[in-house]
Amino acid sequence: MKFCVLMGSPRREGNTAALLGPFLEECANLGIETEVIPLYERAVNPCLGCMACQDRLDGPGCVQDDDFGEIFQAMANCDVIVLATPIYSFFCAAPMKALLDRTIYAGVKNYGREKGPRLLEGKRLVSIVTCGYPPERGADLWEEGLKRFCRHGKLEYMGLFCRQDRGGGEPFLNEDRVRAVRDFVQAIRISIRGSER
Numbered sequence: 001m002k003f004c005v006l007m008g009s010p011r012r013e014g015n016t017a018a019l020l021g022p023f024l025e026e027c028a029n030l031g032i033e034t035e036v037i038p039l040y041e042r043a044v045n046p047c048l049g050c051m052a053c054q055d056r057l058d059g060p061g062c063v064q065d066d067d068f069g070e071i072f073q074a075m076a077n078c079d080v081i082v083l084a085t086p087i088y089s090f091f092c093a094a095p096m097k098a099l100l101d102r103t104i105y106a107g108v109k110n111y112g113r114e115k116g117p118r119l120l121e122g123k124r125l126v127s128i129v130t131c132g133y134p135p136e137r138g139a140d141l142w143e144e145g146l147k148r149f150c151r152h153g154k155l156e157y158m159g160l161f162c163r164q165d166r167g168g169g170e171p172f173l174n175e176d177r178v179r180a181v182r183d184f185v186q187a188i189r190i191s192i193r194g195s196e197r
């Protein structure tokens with residue numbers, strides 16, 4: 001089993017990275033292979049809306065020469081896409097938004113001369129999120145966006161793990177959070193195993 005972890009925080013030692021630590025450790029404990037892609041260290045330009053990708057049905061077919069093609073391939077090759085992001089302006093951080101925009105067009109061949117496949121159909125997706133507001137007010141719009149993204153692309157949305165950055169000098173990570181994020185990994189694996197029976 002392989003997870004493709006798209007890291008959308010610019011802060012290498014920030015809160016999102018802190019949650020990802022035990023998440024990745026638990027993956028290793030369970031024999032889950034992980035590939036972590038730090039989006040702030042890659043070039044994924046915004047979508048140009050040129051629609052060129054719509055007439056290439058057997059692959060993403062984006063005209064831009066940046067790191068998108070390689071990242072799209074990594075998503076296509078894994079079992080679970082993990083979107084790890086801080087909430088910025090009630091959605092994900094900008095590099096991840098650019099990636100999602102490019103993915104939803106290049107990956108869904110709905111608008112060209114003939115209709116084609118949804119290239120990530122059936123792929124599973126989860127999200128690891130940190131935000132300043134309580135999760136129900138900080139990450140709710142992100143989660144709704146993800147659900148619709150998955151419905152449109154025919155991916156399987158499996159859920160979100162979110163913890164609040166309460167600030168005020170309170171350490172972000174604590175034992176409860178570490179245990180909970182490890183449990184989240186286990187629940188993903190159990191759910192996948194269950195659906196394979």
Ligand SMILES: Cc1cc2nc3c(=O)[nH]c(=O)nc-3n(C[C@H](O)[C@H](O)[C@H](O)COP(=O)(O)O)c2cc1C
Pocket residue numbers: 009010011013014015016017085086087088089090091130131132133134137138139164165
């Ligand atoms: C530019 C910016 C925008 C933010 N916007 C929101 C927001 O809309 N809602 C929210 O709940 N938190 C918001 N936050 C708080 C962050 O989501 C939160 O502190 C998060 O844990 C930071 O994660 P990081 O340490 O991985 O960068 C924002 C933070 C920044 C820097």
